[in-house]
Amino acid sequence: MKSLFIILLTSGFFFMPQGSPDANAILKKLDANMTSKTLVSKSEMIIYGRRNSRTIIAKGYSEGQDKSFTEYLSPEREKGTKMLKLEDRLWIYSPSTDRTIQLSGHMLRQSVMGSDLSYEDMMEDRKMTEIYNAIVIGEETIGGRITWILELTAKVDDATYEKRKTWVDQERYIPLKEELFAKSGQLLKKIEMSAVKQFGNRWYPTKMNFKDMLKEGKGTDFVATEMQFDVKIPDYIFTKASLKK
Amino acid sequence: MKLAFQLAYKNLMGAGLRTWLNVIVLSFAFVLIIFYNGLIDGWNKQASVDGIKWEYGYGQLRHADYDPMDPFTLQDAHGVLPGASSQSLTPVLISQATIYPQGRMMSIALKGIDAKQATLKLPTNLLSESKADIPAIIGKRMATSLNLEVGEEILMRWRDKNGTFDAANITIAGIFDSHVPTIDAGQIWIPIDELWQMTGLENHATMYIAGAGYEYKAAPGWKFESQKSLLQELTDIIEMKKVSGSIMYGLLMTIALLAIFDTQVLSIFRRQREIGTYIAMGMTRWQVVSLFTMEGSMYSFMATILGAIYGIPLLLFLAWKGIGMPAASQEMGIIVADRIHPVYGLGLVLGTVLLVVAASTIVSFLPSRKIAKMNPIDALKGKLQ
Numbered sequence: 001m002k003s004l005f006i007i008l009l010t011s012g013f014f015f016m017p018q019g020s021p022d023a024n025a026i027l028k029k030l031d032a033n034m035t036s037k038t039l040v041s042k043s044e045m046i047i048y049g050r051r052n053s054r055t056i057i058a059k060g061y062s063e064g065q066d067k068s069f070t071e072y073l074s075p076e077r078e079k080g081t082k083m084l085k086l087e088d089r090l091w092i093y094s095p096s097t098d099r100t101i102q103l104s105g106h107m108l109r110q111s112v113m114g115s116d117l118s119y120e121d122m123m124e125d126r127k128m129t130e131i132y133n134a135i136v137i138g139e140e141t142i143g144g145r146i147t148w149i150l151e152l153t154a155k156v157d158d159a160t161y162e163k164r165k166t167w168v169d170q171e172r173y174i175p176l177k178e179e180l181f182a183k184s185g186q187l188l189k190k191i192e193m194s195a196v197k198q199f200g201n202r203w204y205p206t207k208m209n210f211k212d213m214l215k216e217g218k219g220t221d222f223v224a225t226e227m228q229f230d231v232k233i234p235d236y237i238f239t240k241a242s243l244k245k
Numbered sequence: 246m247k248l249a250f251q252l253a254y255k256n257l258m259g260a261g262l263r264t265w266l267n268v269i270v271l272s273f274a275f276v277l278i279i280f281y282n283g284l285i286d287g288w289n290k291q292a293s294v295d296g297i298k299w300e301y302g303y304g305q306l307r308h309a310d311y312d313p314m315d316p317f318t319l320q321d322a323h324g325v326l327p328g329a330s331s332q333s334l335t336p337v338l339i340s341q342a343t344i345y346p347q348g349r350m351m352s353i354a355l356k357g358i359d360a361k362q363a364t365l366k367l368p369t370n371l372l373s374e375s376k377a378d379i380p381a382i383i384g385k386r387m388a389t390s391l392n393l394e395v396g397e398e399i400l401m402r403w404r405d406k407n408g409t410f411d412a413a414n415i416t417i418a419g420i421f422d423s424h425v426p427t428i429d430a431g432q433i434w435i436p437i438d439e440l441w442q443m444t445g446l447e448n449h450a451t452m453y454i455a456g457a458g459y460e461y462k463a464a465p466g467w468k469f470e471s472q473k474s475l476l477q478e479l480t481d482i483i484e485m486k487k488v489s490g491s492i493m494y495g496l497l498m499t500i501a502l503l504a505i506f507d508t509q510v511l512s513i514f515r516r517q518r519e520i521g522t523y524i525a526m527g528m529t530r531w532q533v534v535s536l537f538t539m540e541g542s543m544y545s546f547m548a549t550i551l552g553a554i555y556g557i558p559l560l561l562f563l564a565w566k567g568i569g570m571p572a573a574s575q576e577m578g579i580i581v582a583d584r585i586h587p588v589y590g591l592g593l594v595l596g597t598v599l600l601v602v603a604a605s606t607i608v609s610f611l612p613s614r615k616i617a618k619m620n621p622i623d624a625l626k627g628k629l630q
Contacts, residue, residue, distance in 0.1 A: 109341075109404075158407040182402065186412035214400060214412070216348030 023134035023150050029173040030166070031127045033202060038063045038233050042073075042226040047115045048218035056113055065126070067238040078113065082243045090119060093243035100243050115220040116189070116210045120160065128152065131159050134166075142176045143194065145169050161188065172196065172203035187213050199229050249532070253539040257547070260508075264544070267508060271501040271548035271601065276556035278494045278597045283560065283587035284568060285490065289483045290588055291424075292580040293476055298366045299425040301475040302454040306334065309466050311451050316341060316354070323449040324466055333456030335362040338440050338449055342403035344433070346391045354432045355403060357440030364456045367428070368419050372436045377416030379439055384429025388420045395420055401433070406445040424582045482579060498601075502608045505544050509537065509612040520616055521624030530617045537616065541609015545602040563587055 038061070045056040056078055062068040068085045072078040080095035090108065093100045108120045128134075132152035140147050152164040163185070167177040174196060180189040190213055193205030204227065211219030236242055257264045297303075311322035319339055329336060335358065342355040358365075360373040372380045379401075383393065393399060395417050402412040415435065423429055441447045455461075461469045513520070523533045567584030 154409070157409075159409055162409055162411075180410075182410045182412040183405070184411055184413050186400075186402075188402065188410055188412060212350070214343075214345045214402060215350045 021136060021148065023136045023148075024129065026136070026148060026150060026168055026173065027129050027132070027134045027152070030168055030175060031129055033173045034175070034204075035065065035127070036202075036229045038230055040226075040228045040231055040233065041224050044221075044223045044225060045113070045115060046221040046223065047113065048220065049114075050217065053218075061233050061237050063233055063238065069237050069242065084238065084240060084243055085122075086238060091240060091243060098244075100240065116212045116217075117220060117222075121210075128166075131156055132164065137165075139170075140167060142167055145171070145176060147176055169196075169203075174203050174205055176205070189213060190219075195223075197227075199227055202229060249536045249539045250543075252536055253543050256512075256540055257543055263508060264547075267501065267504045267544050268547045268551055270497075270504060271544055271605065272552035272556070274494060274497040274501050275548055275552040275597060275601050276560070277497060278600070279556065279589060279594060280560055280563065280587065281490045281494055282487065282593050282597070283564070283589040284585060285483055285487050286590065286593065287564075287587040288486075288581065288585045289480070291582050291585060292479050292483070295424045295580050295582070296476060296479060297472060299423045300365070300428050301472055302335070302364045303457055303459055304455040304461070304469060304471045305475060306453040306455060306461070306464065306467050306469050308451055309468055311339075319354075319451065323446060323451045325448045326450065326453060326464055326467060329450070329453055333364075333459040334453035335359050335364045335456065336437055336450035337452050337454060338437055338444075338446060339451040340403060340440060340444055340446075342401050342433070344391070345400045345402075346393070351391075352431070353401075355401070355440065356432055356434050357437035358434055360436040360438075362454075364454050366423070367434060368421050369434070369436075371419035372434070375416065375418035377418060379413060379415040379435055379443075380418035381415045382419040382421060382434045383417060384426075384432070385420055385422045386426060386429045387432060388417070390430075393417050393420075403443060405443065411443065425580050427580075479580065498604065501548075502604055505541050505605050506608045506612060509541050509609050512540070513537065513612055513615055517619070517624045518626075520619060521621050521626070524619075524621040525625060530619070534610070534613045534616050537613040538606060538610045541613070542602060542606040544609075545605035548601060548605075549598055560587065560589060564589065 041060050043058055043060065045058065047054050047056070054075065056075065057073045058070050059073060060068065060070045066085075066087045068083075070083045072081040082093040084091045084093075090103045091100050092103060103119055109118050111117070112119055112122060131154060133155045134150045134152050136148050137151045138149040140149055147167040147169055150164075150166045150168055152166060154162050161180040162183040163181040165179040165181070166175050168174070169176055174193070175191075176193050176196075178189075178191040178193075179187055180191070182188050190209075190211045192209045192211075193207065194209075195207040196203055196205045198204075204224075206224040206227065208222045209219050210222065211217075306326070308322045308324055310318055312318045319341055323338060326334070326336075338357040340355045340357070342353055344351050344353055358367065358369055360369045362369055368382060371382055383391075388394070391399065398414040398416050400412060401415050402410060404410055415433065421429075428434075437450075441449065453467075455469075461471075520533055523536070524530060528536075564587050567582075567586040569584050570581050
């Protein structure tokens with residue numbers, strides 16, 4: 001027993017942070033948990049305005065990180081609007097004009113239907129591990145769940161946010177909160193995840209609140225009402241022809 | 246001719262109030278034409294001077310991809326013009342940014358300009374004199390819409406050349422008062438060195454403003470817009486205004502000319518014996534036609550004199566005092582001063598006199614032609630023809 005104590009002491013065990021994990025490994029697990037081969041979901045986007053709020057219901061299909069297709073189901077004004085993303089290209093079909101337009105450049109930086117999300121936010125398809133280096137800077141309990149606080153610093157030049165802080169559930173490896181920062185360190189956006197549910201072996205937050213921290217308001221809620229992971233999606237869904245169907 | 250003139254004068258004076266009513270309406274149309282065109286010319290002159298002083302300089306050398314009407318082109322419409330610093334050119338880099346006044350979100354055009362420039366009237370010296378980290382100047386319209394004053398700060402978010410977000414407070418170093426809304430509304434001006442550093446686009450420009458000594462040499466990837474072509478849009482708007490304005494005074498002229506026409510028709514009908522007498526006394530039919538035409542033309546001469554009597558002091562007073570323009574007209578993106586001072590050129594005055602005289606002569610001549618077909622005996626008898 002005494003010799004074991006000496007070994008631990010000399011090996012510096014007591015000087016190491018207890019159970020300090022590899023942040024990049026956490027990020028990898030996070031990526032693995034938050035991505036799937038395919039995903040079919042039905043969601044509500046609740047956009048809070050100054051006086052009132054509006055809810056947009058959409059059905060989405062995605063395959064890997066390069067392909068996604070969204071069809072808006074309500075309200076009536078948006079019904080039938082479809083979006084198709086193939087790699088770095090995004091098309092929008094509007095039933096009122098019966099036209100399909102491709103968004104590019106600055107247009108991708110515009111807000112999606114007045115929400116706190118931009119098309120670019122929706123287009124981001126790279127894994128976190130490809131963009132950021134991570135370090136663990138602390139622990140915090142959020143909603144009764146113990147989390148690691150990860151500080152992510154961009155390792156590529158074209159990251160939208162230079163720095164992020166992510167609160168990762170230590171058991172389920174899902175983010176519960178995220179803060180996105182400008183190069184100057186100014187906090188720009190906050191994302192809070194909740195209503196975590198289990199889908200097979202995977203835990204997933206079904207409610208996310210996106211909040212632009214520079215403007216007033218409650219932000220935008222994104223609530224997934226139905227989720228199916230790794231189901232077969234017909235190939236025609238991810239074609240331009242499906243926009244006009 | 247002298248006789249015709251004297252007779253015409255006597256006849257008109259004899260007609261009394263009817264003559265004066267025609268003359269007053271015609272003189273009113275005459276003064277209004279000069280005033281309206283003078284107002285438009287005054288606007289044109291003031292707008293051109295302001296446009297050149299505040300925005301256009303001696304022309305603009307724009308990046309080939311830059312379309313001022315399409316903010317989506319800004320992302321790629323910038324570059325470095327070799328040897329720009331040795332020429333009389335002021336670089337301007339335009340980037341999109343977002344500001345957050347009172348918790349609201351507002352997209353703006355962030356413009357970087359050489360703080361030492363003297364080509365434009367923008368008070369860029371305030372940028373170099375300011376001790377703030379990011380000093381900015383804005384126009385009074387922008388200051389009003391943002392409720393900002395000099396020395397106050399506002400949070401701004403922008404992206405660098407790679408698309409990465411950055412944000413910082415900017416300090417208002419000055420508020421300028423310009424009649425040119427296109428350099429004011431929705432725009433913030435900061436030193437170009439600062440914008441280069443913020444975006445990482447060192448030495449890049451979206452356009453260069455030409456100074457007095459600039460001579461255009463073809464530069465690949467850049468297109469030169471001369472002062473004239475930059476002012477063309479304004480000229481077109483003003484020309485359009487002139488046309489729409491002409492409808493108003495055209496109507497007034499029509500009323501006046503109709504009155505002259507009516508008077509002539511009535512004169513020829515009522516003065517048949519007089520016509521017969523003139524012919525019996527040896528005047529040819531066409532001399533009588535000239536006499537009646539002269540009577541009609543004389544309305545315009547009298548209108549010119551009457552118009553000059555009250556019009557000259559009135560128009561000179563308006564040119565001196567100016568006409569106040571509603572604030573809403575300045576929000577429409579057109580260069581309009583608070584007060585427009587009408588400009589009356591010699592060409593405008595002479596042209597209007599000629600127009601009024603020619604128009605009244607024509608409408609007097611048309612009914613007078615009937616005289617040429619009259620039978621002098623029947624005319625003497627006063628028979629209807």
